[in-house]
Amino acid sequence: MTSNTAQRRRPRRILAHGALVVGTVVMSYPLLWLLASSFKEDSKIFSSTGLIPNPVDLANYAEGWTGAGKSFTTFFTNSLVIGIVAVIGNVIFCSITAYAFARLDFRFRRFWFAMMLGTIMLPHHVTLIPQYSMFDYLGWVNTFLPLLVPKVMAVDAFFVFLLVQFIRTIPHELDDAARIDGCGPVRIFRHIIFPLLTPALATTAIFTFIWTYNDFFSQLIYLNDVDLFTVPLGLRMFLDATGESAWGPMLAMSAVALIPLFIVFLVFQRRIVQGIATTGLRG
Amino acid sequence: MRLIVVAREAGSIEGRTMTAAAQERTQDTTGRVGVKRRRYRDNVWGYVLLLPWLLGFVLLTVGPMLASLVLSFTDFDLLSAPNWVGLENYxxxxxxxxxxxxxxxxxxxxxxxxxxxxxxxxxxxxxxxxxxxxxxxxxxxxxxxxxxxxxxxxxxxxxxxxxxxxxxxxxxxxxxxxxxxxxxxxxxxxxxxxxxxxxxxxxxxxxxxxxxxxxxxxxxxxxxxxxxxxxxxxxxxxxxxxxxxxxxxxxxxxxxxxxxxxxxxxxxxxxxxxxxxxxxxxxxxxxxxxxxxxxxxxxxxxxxxxxxxxxxxxxxxxxxxxxxxxxxx
Incomplete structure (x- = not known):
């Protein structure tokens, strides 16, 4: 690029940066405002659009943490337990399923693979009612089981597909060498494929956690007992109980609820962006 | 969702297994079966490893799907046995x-x-x-x-x-x-x-x-x-x-x-x-x-x-x- 064109382009660049900065501010303003308001007294939340709370008031957090009738400690514990078990389930069982599809040959494999791809597109409402009555019949409603048992059956077909894709990029020579040394399919999976899958498993784990943590619908349906409530259910109960009267504590707890997502995002930013760009996953 | 990738992949899988099958056949005739074969042909292990997904597919997807189709022609209310009502719901x-x-x-x-x-x-x-x-x-x-x-x-x-x-x-x-x-x-x-x-x-x-x-x-x-x-x-x-x-x-x-x-x-x-x-x-x-x-x-x-x-x-x-x-x- 000659200095001439560089000079001609400079104003445009400044313009683009200006627009992007304005865009960033507009996009993140609600979040910043949430954070700021959570430190303000109720009366001040509505009287100012400003971001700097003065004085900084932690009362909202203290009040909100226990304000829903049950402490958010319970809600966070439940959400994290469900999230972690779901992640473990998906990592193990989606990868086993993916290994079978990608590396083994058995009767009707292609038929089952096509079925598996088909379930990716299925709206879950169409299985909802019978699943609910089945879990109800088993006495599982009001336990974590309806949320967790499906994870050991690799129902999140999208991750299976993602992992199949990844296994295909692992050279077959590795399997062949192991087979000559007398390894069966299980040992090949455990000692060769599974360790090499780490990047794809990380993507699977991250998105499983985010989706499970954000999930509202199935938790709403299956959990009725306050002791089992997760963070989204706790927030919702708080909202119903206090209505418009306790915005400060409400916003404070909303801010707290977003913290785990923020942490995951900050730590795994690159992997998340890559995961979306290459697979079309949604956050 | 993710339809394009899926559709494209389905195509490439076809292609891949076709060539793999062709390879296996030639290997069979030359008698060098086993070592160089790309896929591990094993019905038992294949189905053992596929079992968790297969169970989920039958119990949590296909079964409930068909059940909800049948239930859509009934007055099911969770508490009592469903009565057939034909097309009434629709x-x-x-x-x-x-x-x-x-x-x-x-x-x-x-x-x-x-x-x-x-x-x-x-x-x-x-x-x-x-x-x-x-x-x-x-x-x-x-x-x-x-x-x-x-x-x-x-x-x-x-x-x-x-x-x-x-x-x-x-x-x-x-x-x-x-x-x-x-x-x-x-x-x-x-x-x-x-x-x-x-x-x-x-x-x-x-x-x-x-x-x-x-x-x-x-x-x-x-x-x-x-x-x-x-x-x-x-x-x-x-x-x-x-x-x-x-x-x-x-x-x-x-x-x-x-x-x-x-x-x-x-x-x-x-x-x-x-x-x-x-x-x-x-x-x-x-x-x-x-x-x-x-x-x-x-x-x-x-x-x-x-x-x-x-x-x-x-x-x-x-x-x-x-x-x-x-x-x-």
Missing amino acids: VRMLTDDDRFTKSLQVTTTYVLLGVPLELAFALLVAIVLNRGLRGLDFYRSAFYLPSLLGGSVAIAVLWRQVFGRDGLVNDVLSVFGIEGPSWISDPSYSLFTLVVLNVWQFGAPMVIFLAGLRGIPDELYEAAAVDGAGVLRRFWSITIPLLTPIIFFNLVLRLINSFQAFTPAFIISGGTGGPTDSTLFYTLYLYQEGFAYFRMGYASALAWILLLIIAAVTAVNFALSKYWVNYDR
């Missing part, structure tokens, strides 16, 4: 259920406004970001973050506040001397606050667009510039045509997802779909019928209609794609 839905009609109308409006706006924003910002500006990573993260948080209850709570009578939006408007309405509780605006919430999450498709834009070779733009093509001309004749597969991919994905939107409407309306059913999303109505009134037969019928709508929209999408999606690179 007839009632189509001829005598104003809330069903309303929920379809609300959902369609939401989808038709939200998805194009979201994708337009995503494309626009991706194009600006793709010019090799400094700080790309920062902007991309800042724009993507709402997609990650947007589905949560916490954000829906925040939205209820931001668009409330004394909320942030009206505070900003009052600076300009405008007195805004109470967006959330006014039926003529409430749905649009949800559309805005959807557009706010344009980051995910933007990231996909960015990846697509990176794949367009610079030489094309340089050659076009040499030939005297201006910015707009290059946009319409290079960027857009080469990006059509990704636009299509995002469109299919977002349409399927948007028809199933639930959480924000539930939280913002307090579970009612109000005011006056103005935010009664289809899935919210389904939830109310099934889990508030326990009309589970009717809810099953609603679920099957949703499946048919989504399937039809997706099919139309694919049928139309051959007129505008450009696959030959």
Whole structure:
């Protein structure tokens, strides 16, 4: 690029940066405002659009943490337990399923693979009612089981597909060498494929956690007992109980609820962006 | 979802197994079976390892799907045994259920406004970001973050506040001397606050667009510039045509997802779909019928209609794609 064109382009660049900065501010303003308001007294939340709370008031957090009738400690514990078990389930069982599809040959494999791809597109409402009555019949409603048992059956077909894709990029020579040394399919999976899958498993784990943590619908349906409530259910109960009267504590707890997502995002930013760009996953 | 990748992959799998099979056959005749064979032919281990998924497929997907089809012809209420009522649920839905009609109308409006706006924003910002500006990573993260948080209850709570009578939006408007309405509780605006919430999450498709834009070779733009093509001309004749597969991919994905939107409407309306059913999303109505009134037969019928709508929209999408999606690179 000659200095001439560089000079001609400079104003445009400044313009683009200006627009992007304005865009960033507009996009993140609600979040910043949430954070700021959570430190303000109720009366001040509505009287100012400003971001700097003065004085900084932690009362909202203290009040909100226990304000829903049950402490958010319970809600966070439940959400994290469900999230972690779901992640473990998906990592193990989606990868086993993916290994079978990608590396083994058995009767009707292609038929089952096509079925598996088909379930990716299925709206879950169409299985909802019978699943609910089945879990109800088993006495599982009001336990974590309806949320967790499906994870050991690799129902999140999208991750299976993602992992199949990844296994295909692992050279077959590795399997062949192991087979000559007398390894069966299980040992090949455990000692060769599974360790090499780490990047794809990380993507699977991250998105499983985010989706499970954000999930509202199935938790709403299956959990009725306050002791089992997760963070989204706790927030919702708080909202119903206090209505418009306790915005400060409400916003404070909303801010707290977003913290785990923020942490995951900050730590795994690159992997998340890559995961979306290459697979079309949604956050 | 993720249809294009899936479709393309299905194709390549065919190709791959065909060659693998051919290889196996030649190896069989030369007697060098086993060592060089690509796939491990083993029916027993294959099915042992597939078993967890297979169980889930039968017990949690196919079984319930068929069951809900059968239940949609009954008056199932969870407590007593279902009675066969024939087509009654479907007839009632189509001829005598104003809330069903309303929920379809609300959902369609939401989808038709939200998805194009979201994708337009995503494309626009991706194009600006793709010019090799400094700080790309920062902007991309800042724009993507709402997609990650947007589905949560916490954000829906925040939205209820931001668009409330004394909320942030009206505070900003009052600076300009405008007195805004109470967006959330006014039926003529409430749905649009949800559309805005959807557009706010344009980051995910933007990231996909960015990846697509990176794949367009610079030489094309340089050659076009040499030939005297201006910015707009290059946009319409290079960027857009080469990006059509990704636009299509995002469109299919977002349409399927948007028809199933639930959480924000539930939280913002307090579970009612109000005011006056103005935010009664289809899935919210389904939830109310099934889990508030326990009309589970009717809810099953609603679920099957949703499946048919989504399937039809997706099919139309694919049928139309051959007129505008450009696959030959």
